[in-house]
Amino acid sequence: RSTLFPYTTLFRSWLTDLLGRYGSQIEVYRNQEFLDVVPAGSSKGGGLADLLAGPLAGQKIETWSIGDSWNDLSMHEAADHAVALPWSPPEVTAACELTTPSIAALIDSILAEEDS
Numbered sequence: 001r002s003t004l005f006p007y008t009t010l011f012r013s014w015l016t017d018l019l020g021r022y023g024s025q026i027e028v029y030r031n032q033e034f035l036d037v038v039p040a041g042s043s044k045g046g047g048l049a050d051l052l053a054g055p056l057a058g059q060k061i062e063t064w065s066i067g068d069s070w071n072d073l074s075m076h077e078a079a080d081h082a083v084a085l086p087w088s089p090p091e092v093t094a095a096c097e098l099t100t101p102s103i104a105a106l107i108d109s110i111l112a113e114e115d116s
Contacts, residue, residue, distance in 0.1 A: 011035065029071035032089070036071045045074025064110075066103055068092065 014035055015028055027043065029036040048063065065072065065079035068088045076082035076095045083106055084096040093099055100106040 031069045031071045032087075043074040044072060045076075045078035048075055048078040064106075066100070066106065 011030060018026065018028055018035070018037060025040055027038050027040055029038070029043070044065075044067070048065070052061065052063070062081070063079040064081045064083060065075045066083045066085070067073075067075055068085040069092060070089065072092060073095055076092070081098075082096040084093045084099045086099060086101060088096075088099065100109070
């Protein structure tokens with residue numbers, strides 16, 4: 001399985017080779033400049049869900065995801081609040097509730113809201 005937007009000739013070649021070698025054992029996610037190859041069933045969103053269901057289960061936690069590429073989409077779906085960065089592709093920005101100029105700026109805005 002792959003989540004690969006948009007296909008380029010080079011990425012398509014790598015994807016074809018990887019899936020030919022490993023088939024259903026892997027998942028492939030495109031980042032802006034490389035491919036993330038992970039075991040089948042793994043994703044950033046799955047990792048966040050596992051944390052919330054496992055070691056953090058029963059705790060009231062507001063989750064924020066900050067990501068700039070297609071490999072972050074599942075994490076954005078799993079989080080309470082999804083945040084893109086200015087250079088994120090349109091598909092990623094569309095999946096997020098806001099875009100921040102930097103992680104520091106996001107933290108400052110969250111802390112300012114809590115203080116008011």
